[in-house]
Amino acid sequence: MPLTVHQFPCLEDNYGFLARDAASGLAACIDTPDAGAILRELDKLGWKLDLILNTHWHPDHAGGNAEIVAATGATIVGPAEVTRISALDREVRGGDTVMLGETHFQVIESGGHTLGHIAYFDAADGVAFVGDTLFALGCGRLFEGTPEQMWTSLQRLAALPDDTTVYCAHEYTASNARFALSVDDGPALKARAEQVFAARQRGEPTVPTTIALEKATNPFLRAPVLADRVGAAGKPDYEAFGAVRAAKDVFKG
Template sequence: MPIQVRQFACLSDNYGYLVRDGATGLAAAIDTPDAGAVLRELEASGWKLSLILNTHWHPDHAGGNAEVKAATGAEIVGPGEVRRISELDRQVGEGDEVRLGETTFRVIDTRGHTAEHVSYYDQADQVVFVGDTLFALGCGRLFEGTPAMMWDSLSKLAALPDAVKVYCAHEYTAANARFALSVDQGEAIRVRADQVFAARAADQPTVPTTIGAEKAANPFLRAPLLAAAVGAPADDPVAAFAAVRAAKDVFKG
């Protein structure tokens, strides 16, 4: 049976997610950006939480672990770096599988934003929870990793089927679209940006996105094609990505 995803806004620009296995009714929280918000959503849904799936250790992703675990008894699963902020019941990394009832998540190592960041891919339902690695029209800042690490991580995600729904952790898309327009004048980004601006003007979320949509318009996945616009060699995808990321880091638009 398919999963259900309950998406909710919290903190200043985070999205939290509850995922329910349709066969057993067991639920997981993807990160715990705001313990109070997670617990309110659980109460409203009536779902039983059995897992917390952390993507990385940052406080707006794992800061609610202790409170949510105390209230629900959920098992905390994530990369080893989560121990910097919380207890961790099960450490996972590249290629591991996590079961939520009859739903299986494959762990993908998507380091770059942090040193051990992971994503959770449910192949059967064609969804992936990517934390702060890939955003709609963006990607995470390189706080602990290198451009080569992040390019490798983005390439892994880009290799997933185009139809896969991408659930990222922040509503950054309007700002990302403004940057994308500064380095890419292609039709795909112009159309996408108009859609994003209209959605945000109507206070509608721009998440989830899809792998196909990001491959078509996300400047970080398209970095080698934009190399000339950012003064990078076209034959070096890592250098092109690094240049696009550096341009975004100082962009003021």
């Protein structure tokens, strides 16, 4: 039976995600950016929260764990690094499986933004929750990992089926599009950027995205073909990615 995903904005630019397994009626929240907002959405929907699925330890992803557990009794699942700011009931890593009722979430190692970052992939429904590893037209900053680690993580996500619906945790797409246009003048990107800017002017979200769309237009996934634009011609793919990421880190547009 299908998974229902409810997305809502919170904090300055985060998205909250609640996912409900239709067979059991059980729900999970993916990360806890804003405990109050998550609890209000659960109340409006009438959903029973069973799991908190953390992707990484940052406060805008795990900072609401304790308040939500106190209100719902939910079980906290996540990578070991989450214990830097929150208790964990179950530690998971790449290759593990997490069950929400009858929904199987495959845990995918996706370190780079943080060393222990993970993503959750529901193959049956074609849904991936990727935290701060992959964004629409972007990727997370390398606060802890290396370009090689992050490139490897992005390739794991890029290997998912093209029609996978990708829920990334922030509304950064307009900013990402402006940077992307500075390193890529391809028609697919130009067309997408126009759509992104128009959607944001209307106040509409640009999340979720798809794996196919990101492979076609995301400069971080396209780094090897953009290498000459960022001074990395002839370099290994992960170094080309690192050059694109470094260019984004100083971009002022």
